[in-house]
Amino acid sequence: MKLNCVVVDDSTIHRITIAKLANEHPDLDLVGDFSNASETRKCILNKTVDLIFLDIEMPVQSGFDLLDGLKTRPQIVFVSAKSDYALRAFDYAAIDYLHKPIKKDRFNKAVEKAIELHQMKKETPEDEGEFIFVKSNLKNLKLYIGRIKWVEALGDYIKIITEDGTHLVLSTMKAFETQLPSDNFLRVHKSFIINISKVERFNSRFAEIGSTQIPLSRNRKEDLAKAVNKASQSQ
Numbered sequence: 635m636k637l638n639c640v641v642v643d644d645s646t647i648h649r650i651t652i653a654k655l656a657n658e659h660p661d662l663d664l665v666g667d668f669s670n671a672s673e674t675r676k677c678i679l680n681k682t683v684d685l686i687f688l689d690i691e692m693p694v695q696s697g698f699d700l701l702d703g704l705k706t707r708p709q710i711v712f713v714s715a716k717s718d719y720a721l722r723a724f725d726y727a728a729i730d731y732l733h734k735p736i737k738k739d740r741f742n743k744a745v746e747k748a749i750e751l752h753q754m755k756k757e758t759p760e761d762e763g764e765f766i767f768v769k770s771n772l773k774n775l776k777l778y779i780g781r782i783k784w785v786e787a788l789g790d791y792i793k794i795i796t797e798d799g800t801h802l803v804l805s806t807m808k809a810f811e812t813q814l815p816s817d818n819f820l821r822v823h824k825s826f827i828i829n830i831s832k833v834e835r836f837n838s839r840f841a842e843i844g845s846t847q848i849p850l851s852r853n854r855k856e857d858l859a860k861a862v863n864k865a866s867q868s869q
């Protein structure tokens with residue numbers, strides 16, 4: 635199994651270096667290397683791309699700008715000479731963050747992560763429903779979206795409460811929210827995201843899921859009421 639990958643870096647030297655590492659890796663198929671977001675976007679729209687090695691600071695459009703314009707994103711490995719963007723990378727569910735100059739062993743470790751995640755997705759039966767992968771206790775954990783009850787912020791972590799148990803994941807709320815379908819989930823508070831279908835009752839202050847009362851931010855009752863009504867009409 636090979637992953638189709640692209641390399642994006644406005645620095646010719648760094649782009650050639652990463653492309654060389656990709657070409658030498660037995661599990662990668664380099665389908666393109668680009669110096670800007672515009673050319674990269676065209677490639678991703680016209681070809682199957684599983685993995686992108688993406689520089690952040692580029693002229694005209696940054697790596698973040700490129701990703702913001704994609705409806706479906708490949709797996710992401712950010713590459714940068716700075717550590718400043720590492721926290722923001724969480725918001726894009728990046729599988730790794732490589733510092734320039736990139737060493738071969740670190741590059742290979744990032745590829746191993748991508749391959750492992752890609753293989754897990756392929757081996758999951760489609761009739762089990764939609765799912766996502768999260769990193770919990772240093773392992774990739776498969777979570778079925780329909781079984782998530784709510785998500786709670788907990789410092790640098792988030793706590794995901796599902797029908798099967800509770801999982802602690804290193805992530806930001808913003809990053810995890812982008813992985814959830816907006817038709818089914820709503821952020822009702824800076825510290826809470828809820829599964830609309832799990833809400834049993836609510837008022838202006840709380841939404842109840844089972845015996846748990848989840849606080850609603852100011853004016854979120856109306857948003858929740860609209861979401862619940864829309865969900866009920868689509869069933």
